[in-house]
Amino acid sequence: MFLNYSTTRILEILGKECQIVGAYDGSIGGIASLAEAEQGDLSFLGNPKYRSKVADSQASVILVPNDYEETPKAGQLYLKLENPSFALALICRDIEGKLLPKPSAGVHPSSVIEPDADVSPEASIGAFCYIGSGAKIGASVLESHVTVGRDAVIGEGAHLFSRVSVGDYCEIGERNRLMSGSVIGSDGYGYEYEDGTHQRVPQIGNVVTAADVDIGANSTIDRARFGSTQIGAGTKIDNQVQIAHNVRIGQHCLIVAQVGISGSTVLGDGVIVAGQAGLAGHLKIGSGAMIAGGTAVINDIDAQSKVRGYPAMPLMLFNRMAVLQRKLPDLFKRFDQLEKKVNS
Structure with a gap:
């Protein structure tokens, strides 16, 4: 799949609530994860689990949450939004309309x-x-x-x-x-x-x-x-x-x-x-x-x-029982030791 999206078009899709940090003048040719993205790709931070990967990402444009405070590298653009995952969905919706146009009547x-x-x-x-x-x-x-x-x-x-x-x-x-x-x-x-x-x-x-x-x-x-x-x-x-x-x-x-x-x-x-x-x-x-x-x-x-x-x-009850189950082997071991002492 090859894309050719300008940052101008992406900003049109995302609307005025999008905050721009950094600069990138090229086009977007693909979408990839933070770890796999290359120059010219769009990526996003949708899960806090991957927050540390943003700084090392080679993506040219990254959608990040409003509370992300780091600055982009030279030639890289951060677009700050309330919900980066939904923002990516809006972009993909626009792409889908071009890749899979509605059949004619x-x-x-x-x-x-x-x-x-x-x-x-x-x-x-x-x-x-x-x-x-x-x-x-x-x-x-x-x-x-x-x-x-x-x-x-x-x-x-x-x-x-x-x-x-x-x-x-x-x-x-x-x-x-x-x-x-x-x-x-x-x-x-x-x-x-x-x-x-x-x-x-x-x-x-x-x-x-x-x-x-x-x-x-x-x-x-x-x-x-x-x-x-x-x-x-x-x-x-x-x-x-x-x-x-x-x-x-x-x-x-x-x-x-x-x-x-x-x-x-x-x-x-x-x-x-x-x-x-x-x-x-x-x-x-x-x-x-x-x-x-x-x-x-x-x-x-x-x-x-x-x-x-x-x-x-x-x-909550299930979680408590799961914790107690992990303790059962040690509990049985202690019980066996106690039983031996009582019987000796």
Whole structure:
């Protein structure tokens, strides 16, 4: 990847709140970490852990926090901001628009659209897509091999990457981003044991995602048994996440990779679930709760709680137990010595 960005353009993106320290007259040809950056690169200090690496960095332009007091080398520019990481995101957003421009409106001739589907003339429908009967497609982007089921709705500004599947009657909100391989509206996992066999329970509901939802690659959200599986506005779901039927997730939640959420569990707003955590069914997770990676949640969790462990327990209790566990070998040794003295 080769860039050609002037410092003037970078300052335009970052706005007036950016404080300039030092000078660099060249262009920016790349973005790299502080340790790997070379002359002509842009870098940033987003984590205090790497603060000591700024002084030795060869980057020509470095985004640093407002409280960074060191001065740049000759021919080097520091741009001081409240949040350097977000500032870099703004720059990358501008770069992304140039590297990956929005496809032009139109329908690829290899796509199949049922006659009664309603497709916006501003939509971009890529190669080998299928749009089912009665579906409504807003001014959105469907990359190649996307399937949209019967009577499904794709909101304005949504972007469905290659091989996304949106099931019958499901509704995708405005400005959603569905990454490759994600499946929205697959059958919920429901069976009843009758007459010596597991009888499938029909899943006749749908999935509804609100505005500004992101869904990672190869994640699956099951349709409801009845009613809707719901994903709230601004929620971001990572890769390889499984969300079961009738789950309801609030606004602005973060669901990290390989999380599994069982049926009918309800998450409030702003919940964070870290990687590989598992949530049992029919639970209530209060707003603002934080669930650590690998945690097994089998009971309700209060709002603003922090939990960790198997099964989930308050984070402070988990940490105390971890400290005590490290002391167990010495404790057993002392106990053995005491037992020998008593028996002698």
